[in-house]
Amino acid sequence: MLNDSLRPARDDARTFWRLVFMCRKRALIATVLAPIALVLATPVFAADPPKADAGKTAKAAPAPVKASAQQRTEARRLDPLAQAAFWGAEFEVDPADAEAGAGLAKALRALGRADEAAIAATKGLIAHPDDTGLLLELARAHIARGQGFYAIEPARKVAALSPKDWRPLTLLGVAYEQAERDEEAEAAHRQAIALAPNEATPMANHAMHLAARGDLAGAEAELRRAVTLPSAGIQVRQNLALVVGLQGRLPEAEKLVRADLPPEQVANNLAYLRAAVGQAGQSRSWDAMRAGGGR
Numbered sequence: 001m002l003n004d005s006l007r008p009a010r011d012d013a014r015t016f017w018r019l020v021f022m023c024r025k026r027a028l029i030a031t032v033l034a035p036i037a038l039v040l041a042t043p044v045f046a047a048d049p050p051k052a053d054a055g056k057t058a059k060a061a062p063a064p065v066k067a068s069a070q071q072r073t074e075a076r077r078l079d080p081l082a083q084a085a086f087w088g089a090e091f092e093v094d095p096a097d098a099e100a101g102a103g104l105a106k107a108l109r110a111l112g113r114a115d116e117a118a119i120a121a122t123k124g125l126i127a128h129p130d131d132t133g134l135l136l137e138l139a140r141a142h143i144a145r146g147q148g149f150y151a152i153e154p155a156r157k158v159a160a161l162s163p164k165d166w167r168p169l170t171l172l173g174v175a176y177e178q179a180e181r182d183e184e185a186e187a188a189h190r191q192a193i194a195l196a197p198n199e200a201t202p203m204a205n206h207a208m209h210l211a212a213r214g215d216l217a218g219a220e221a222e223l224r225r226a227v228t229l230p231s232a233g234i235q236v237r238q239n240l241a242l243v244v245g246l247q248g249r250l251p252e253a254e255k256l257v258r259a260d261l262p263p264e265q266v267a268n269n270l271a272y273l274r275a276a277v278g279q280a281g282q283s284r285s286w287d288a289m290r291a292g293g294g295r
Contacts, residue, residue: 064093080110091120096127098134105137114144132158139171148178166196170205177209185209200232204239211243219243234260245273
């Protein structure tokens with residue numbers, strides 16, 4: 001669960017559940033909405049020259065003005081759709097604005113538009129190839145689109161630029177998983193936890209790696225530690241519900257689900273769990289569960 005430090009950021013819990021337990025590509029929560037309209041420049045054509053006796057000259061249109069620091073701070077509190085509109089306009093005014101590029105990529109990813117998020121981050125990196133915010137967003141976008149292999153390079157670059165930052169390492173762990181490089185994934189997850197033992201995200205990501213390998217008991221133990229940390233959010237708690245449910249303890253899983261979600265989402269998630277447990281049979285393996293459902 002990649003949060004906004006990383007992850008995927010959060011969001012539509014129902015879609016998150018689908019992505020988490022139907023495949024190992026644990027993308028950030030996505031709600032697919034209609035594309036936003038960015039401000040595009042229109043062609044300028046030569047006008048008829050003014051009459052000599054007009055005595056007036058045409059005024060040039062005012063140049064676009066970038067938002068203030070306060071406006072940008074306020075924009076970060078908006079919903080993803082509004083953020084996408086805001087940062088899209090800012091990025092249109094100045095394509096070399098790294099903050100705007102990263103903000104747009106993050107908002108698009110939250111809307112489920114991971115391909116567009118990757119494009120936005122890539123455009124921002126043209127002017128700022130070593131910007132860690134843009135590199136992290138590019139890695140997150142590739143993971144969100146299920147193409148973790150392409151997240152490895154930007155995540156590695158951030159890890160080299162900021163060796164004490166746990167975020168690129170936990171992203172690397174998920175990226176290696178998607179690239180089916182399990183030993184490297186395990187090592188990256190453990191490095192992230194070592195750098196940030198009191199952060200819920202790297203611990204939860206490692207737990208889901210264990211679950212993907214069939215170690216549901218180990219995943220549950222790690223998630224129970226993660227949910228006690230101050231940084232634990234809804235995704236961490238819902239991952240715990242998922243892992244508990246996959247072990248056949250549906251009443252306990254239901255209690256965990258109801259603590260965070262409205263009734264209609266509870267019903268949907270429990271239906272997925274029952275189907276997953278039924279598909280998995282006695283083994284209840286992650287692979288059996290993953291193969292059992294559509295999207």
